[in-house]
Amino acid sequence: MRRRVVSQSVKSHSLLFLLLLMFMVVVSRAGTLRPSPAHAAGPRALAGRVIDSQDEPVRGAEVAAYLNDVEEPTVVGESQPDGVFVLDLPDSPIDSLRVEIARPHFETMKWMAEDDDLDHLRQGNTLRLPDITLQRRLTLGFWIATLTFVGILVLIALEKLHSTMAALLGAAVVLGTSFVGGAIRHDLFIFDFERALEYVDFDVIFLVLGMMIVVGIIEETGIFQWLAYQAYRLSRGRAWLLVIILIILTSVTSALLDNVITMLLMAPITIEIALAVGINPLSLLMPEVLASNVGGISTLIGTPTNILIGSYADLSFSDFLVNLTPGVLLAQAALTVYVLIIYRKEYRLVDEGLPPALLERLRENARITKPDMLRKAGLIFIVMLVFFVGGEAIHLVPAVTALVGAVLMLVWVSPDIEEMLKVVDWTTLMFFIALFMVVGAIQEVGLISFIAAGIKAVVGENLSVAMLMVIWSGALMSGVVDNIPFTAAMLPVIGFLTRTLPGASNLTLFYSLAVGSAMGGNSTLIGSSPNLVTAGIAERAGYPITYREFLKIGFPAMIITVAIGTLWLFIRF
Amino acid sequence: MGKILCATRGGEASYRTQDAAIALAKGRDDELLFLFVVDTYFLNKTARAVRPDVVAEEMSHMGEFLLAMAQERAQKQGVAAEYVIRRGKLRDELKAAAREEGVVLVVLGQPAGTGGAFVPADLEAFAAEIEAETGVKARII
Numbered sequence: 001m002r003r004r005v006v007s008q009s010v011k012s013h014s015l016l017f018l019l020l021l022m023f024m025v026v027v028s029r030a031g032t033l034r035p036s037p038a039h040a041a042g043p044r045a046l047a048g049r050v051i052d053s054q055d056e057p058v059r060g061a062e063v064a065a066y067l068n069d070v071e072e073p074t075v076v077g078e079s080q081p082d083g084v085f086v087l088d089l090p091d092s093p094i095d096s097l098r099v100e101i102a103r104p105h106f107e108t109m110k111w112m113a114e115d116d117d118l119d120h121l122r123q124g125n126t127l128r129l130p131d132i133t134l135q136r137r138l139t140l141g142f143w144i145a146t147l148t149f150v151g152i153l154v155l156i157a158l159e160k161l162h163s164t165m166a167a168l169l170g171a172a173v174v175l176g177t178s179f180v181g182g183a184i185r186h187d188l189f190i191f192d193f194e195r196a197l198e199y200v201d202f203d204v205i206f207l208v209l210g211m212m213i214v215v216g217i218i219e220e221t222g223i224f225q226w227l228a229y230q231a232y233r234l235s236r237g238r239a240w241l242l243v244i245i246l247i248i249l250t251s252v253t254s255a256l257l258d259n260v261i262t263m264l265l266m267a268p269i270t271i272e273i274a275l276a277v278g279i280n281p282l283s284l285l286m287p288e289v290l291a292s293n294v295g296g297i298s299t300l301i302g303t304p305t306n307i308l309i310g311s312y313a314d315l316s317f318s319d320f321l322v323n324l325t326p327g328v329l330l331a332q333a334a335l336t337v338y339v340l341i342i343y344r345k346e347y348r349l350v351d352e353g354l355p356p357a358l359l360e361r362l363r364e365n366a367r368i369t370k371p372d373m374l375r376k377a378g379l380i381f382i383v384m385l386v387f388f389v390g391g392e393a394i395h396l397v398p399a400v401t402a403l404v405g406a407v408l409m410l411v412w413v414s415p416d417i418e419e420m421l422k423v424v425d426w427t428t429l430m431f432f433i434a435l436f437m438v439v440g441a442i443q444e445v446g447l448i449s450f451i452a453a454g455i456k457a458v459v460g461e462n463l464s465v466a467m468l469m470v471i472w473s474g475a476l477m478s479g480v481v482d483n484i485p486f487t488a489a490m491l492p493v494i495g496f497l498t499r500t501l502p503g504a505s506n507l508t509l510f511y512s513l514a515v516g517s518a519m520g521g522n523s524t525l526i527g528s529s530p531n532l533v534t535a536g537i538a539e540r541a542g543y544p545i546t547y548r549e550f551l552k553i554g555f556p557a558m559i560i561t562v563a564i565g566t567l568w569l570f571i572r573f
Numbered sequence: 574m575g576k577i578l579c580a581t582r583g584g585e586a587s588y589r590t591q592d593a594a595i596a597l598a599k600g601r602d603d604e605l606l607f608l609f610v611v612d613t614y615f616l617n618k619t620a621r622a623v624r625p626d627v628v629a630e631e632m633s634h635m636g637e638f639l640l641a642m643a644q645e646r647a648q649k650q651g652v653a654a655e656y657v658i659r660r661g662k663l664r665d666e667l668k669a670a671a672r673e674e675g676v677v678l679v680v681l682g683q684p685a686g687t688g689g690a691f692v693p694a695d696l697e698a699f700a701a702e703i704e705a706e707t708g709v710k711a712r713i714i
Contacts, residue, residue: 542581
């Protein structure tokens with residue numbers, strides 16, 4: 001009875017979550033469906049464009065026109081996403097005109113009409129104002145949002161809070177400060193809830209949701225374990241060959257599915273295989289986890305950072321395959337040589353002296369547990385891959401492919417609502433939603449603009465320097481902070497550099513970010529989620545991976561792979 | 574002939590504890606019961622979608638494999654050994670196993686190097702806690 005009550009409670013919570021998600025999509029889209037005043041020009045109007053000091057359009061600036069020195073504004077409008085505003089002026093005598101442009105986190109600007117301008121308006125014309133540049137202002141809200149974002153990075157890095165809790169706390173702080181603090185002191189206002197929702201990228205949410213279901217169903221079939229066992233069989237006890245096959249296997253599964261799931265399911269069977277061959281399991285686990293971090297970069301769905309980058313920069317599945325996969329293959333080849341050298345002594349210590357009963361147990365642990373499910377899910381997944389690659393031709397976005405594929409799997413493979421609840425991790429979706437809001441907050445208050453301006457000042461007009469800076473700062477930062485929030489925060493910065501740097505329109509800086517942020521995860525134990533979960537499993541099997549040990553192997557691997565990734569991007573672009 | 578409970582993670586770091594437990598069981602002419610606890614709390618470290626049920630299943634398989642190896646080591650020394658896999662937190666499951674498996678003694682391994690399940694200062698207190706809560710004698714080896 002209790003179990004039934006709990007189950008119903010879980011269902012109702014999930015239903016509520018779905019309703020909330022749909023509500024947020026509707027609210028966030030509502031803002032974009034509103035008729036634009038920019039197109040409402042009639043006789044006697046005032047038009048213009050609001051930009052910031054980096055020539056980027058400023059949306060949501062309040063533009064107030066004061067006719068004839070009145071105290072209250074005669075007409076009030078708002079700048080649109082392209083920064084443009086149009087105000088229809090009343091058909092009454094005009095003696096003077098003052099325009100004030102205000103927006104939170106910017107200095108308020110005033111513009112006074114000259115006699116010529118007033119004559120122009122009196123004749124019933126539309127007056128086009130020169131571009132109005134708003135200067136950034138450091139408000140209390142700026143410091144709150146900045147400290148909140150840094151706090152999230154620190155809390156996650158130090159494992160003081162679960163990532164989702166940290167991101168939700170951050171969203172609560174910025175929204176709470178805006179509403180409660182903003183009512184007390186205007187300087188504390190960051191943004192309103194509607195604006196916060198506009199920062200949530202629902203393409204990412206639905207792509208993550210879809211892939212979560214797909215991977216959740218496939219992982220149950222035992223395919224990962226079976227593949228690892230086949231690697232063991234093929235290698236016939238030759239450890240060097242075993243590690244090469246495992247690197248290829250991990251790389252491919254990480255690219256097509258998910259590198260965390262890959263490592264979670266490969267690590268236990270890998271430990272068994274290593275013991276069967278008579279070598280230290282870490283000499284197989286470490287190459288696997290390094291390869292999984294690198295392999296994930298080659299596709300749009302391989303890592304969450306690629307999903308974020310792909311959605312922001314409108315990069316397709318094929319774009320990643322064409323522009324990053326060859327570089328990843330080169331990096332994997334170098335990584336393979338590196339681990340063969342590092343673990344050369346270990347790989348010589350092969351001993352196949354495991355009793356037949358244990359070998360039989362190993363074989364049993366590596367069997368396909370649900371062949372029928374694998375057949376159906378595998379078929380749908382292949383079709384999904386075809387649509388991921390070819391869907392661009394019919395404007396099919398990856399999120400839709402993932403969602404349709406996931407629903408088909410649920411309906412055909414396991415049409416059970418309980419199963420669906422099991423495979424969907426709502427906390428991950430909440431993590432992304434809350435993270436988008438916090439990153440939106442630092443965009444809103446101007447932190448991203450300051451960072452972008454700082455980077456621009458350093459790199460000047462040189463795209464090569466910018467590429468090097470993005471790749472290597474991304475790689476080094478990913479070793480100390482969670483690369484998902486880091487990448488999410490860097491996207492608008494890269495967007496700005498792409499628009500302003502000569503030659504960057506080929507989106508090379510976005511690929512640079514993908515390479516840096518994901519390959520950088522190899523440098524430290526906390527650099528990526530696959531590292532942490534692999535260490536968790538290894539520790540529970542009695543083979544702990546310390547921070548120092550990981551650094552000793554991982555950091556040089558990061559240098560090698562990032563150097564090759566850099567080289568590839570310079571050749572490609 | 575009694576039963577000795579030995580919690581082990583199975584890997585190289587646990588060999589010293591396993592060997593000591595095997596020697597103790599042999600000396601007392603007791604049976605050994607190896608315990609592996611599947612603990613998936615480390616999954617909290619990632620904000621990525623994972624299925625704890627599937628991961629726990631895989632870790633159970635790994636635990637069975639590791640304990641089968643420990644069992645093999647004991648049998649080579651002429652000591653009868655069985656094993657049990659439980660899911661949860663190590664401390665709670667160790668005490669639960671001590672209560673439920675009818676053991677006469679619980680052995681706890683001294684930490685060997687870094688990354689052990691227990692820290693030395695904690696070990697004696699935990700042994701006393703086991704004795705107080707389960708009525709089964711606990712010994713540090």
